[in-house]
Amino acid sequence: MPEERATIIDISQERWKTAQKFELEFAQNTIGSDDDWNLWWMEKYSNYSFLEGKEFQNVLEVGCGPHTNVRYILPKITVGKIWLEDPLIQYYITHYLNQCPSTTDMIKSLIKKPSKRVNFCLELFSNLSYSVDLSSAKLEDLPYKDSQMDLVICINVLDHVNNYDSCMSEMSRVLKSGGILILGQDLTNAEDLVNCPEVVSDIGHPIKVDHTILDDTLSRSFETLTRKVLPREEGRNPEAHYSTYLGVFQKK
Numbered sequence: 001m002p003e004e005r006a007t008i009i010d011i012s013q014e015r016w017k018t019a020q021k022f023e024l025e026f027a028q029n030t031i032g033s034d035d036d037w038n039l040w041w042m043e044k045y046s047n048y049s050f051l052e053g054k055e056f057q058n059v060l061e062v063g064c065g066p067h068t069n070v071r072y073i074l075p076k077i078t079v080g081k082i083w084l085e086d087p088l089i090q091y092y093i094t095h096y097l098n099q100c101p102s103t104t105d106m107i108k109s110l111i112k113k114p115s116k117r118v119n120f121c122l123e124l125f126s127n128l129s130y131s132v133d134l135s136s137a138k139l140e141d142l143p144y145k146d147s148q149m150d151l152v153i154c155i156n157v158l159d160h161v162n163n164y165d166s167c168m169s170e171m172s173r174v175l176k177s178g179g180i181l182i183l184g185q186d187l188t189n190a191e192d193l194v195n196c197p198e199v200v201s202d203i204g205h206p207i208k209v210d211h212t213i214l215d216d217t218l219s220r221s222f223e224t225l226t227r228k229v230l231p232r233e234e235g236r237n238p239e240a241h242y243s244t245y246l247g248v249f250q251k252k
């Protein structure tokens, strides 16, 4: 793997807002698809089988997006409460509710057909066994207490944020000692910047991280349970990214 680094870990608020405008337009165009690579991540994480049978009181998905990854984890685990955070969450929910002429009827029909794959808010709210808390806060400044969470999921988020270091500190702060972090992320290096000019001009992904910066940050507060740095050809977007990072970590 090339040694040269090409990281960008902090951007202006204005640049972040431009990226989020792009993200919102992307969601508006694709929200009906019911998947933003969530099935791909699940497969790469071996169907989350390492979580099978475990109990977590508080489960947080940061940058949860319109579809969430947690919905594919929930059947494996026992959960007390789910916390979903995304600066665009209000939009995602409003959009879904507007799409359904009769939300109540929709929820009733879902209860009759629990296997039907639908968008996350209706799916989670229709299952009365889950208590769900939604927040539009930024990952850089989470509105949760220290050590509140038992499981944190952060998949396909870090290249969208405002400040990488603050996001990593916050995830560490809200996880209790022994808690689990699932972190999945496309990686960028200098070779990508040269070979794929779209990576440089990419409006929607302003932050660029490589595996060395993730390893370094994570090693300060986490033990590694599993970690894969996929070769380019096995990654999520081989043309643009030299690798994709798939890690499971335990808070020290």
Ligand SMILES: C[S@@+](CC[C@H](N)C(=O)[O-])C[C@H]1O[C@@H](n2cnc3c(N)ncnc32)[C@H](O)[C@@H]1O
Pocket (backbone or CB within 6 Å): 020, 023, 036, 037, 038, 062, 063, 064, 065, 066, 067, 068, 069, 085, 086, 087, 088, 137, 138, 139, 140, 154, 155, 156, 157, 160, 161, 162
């Ligand atoms: C590519 S989407 C991925 C969504 C979800 N994680 C998934 O895998 O389906 C990236 C998400 O990150 C969110 N995001 C961007 N900046 C963020 C920030 N500073 N804090 C938390 N989430 C952020 C966006 O609003 C968007 O919903």
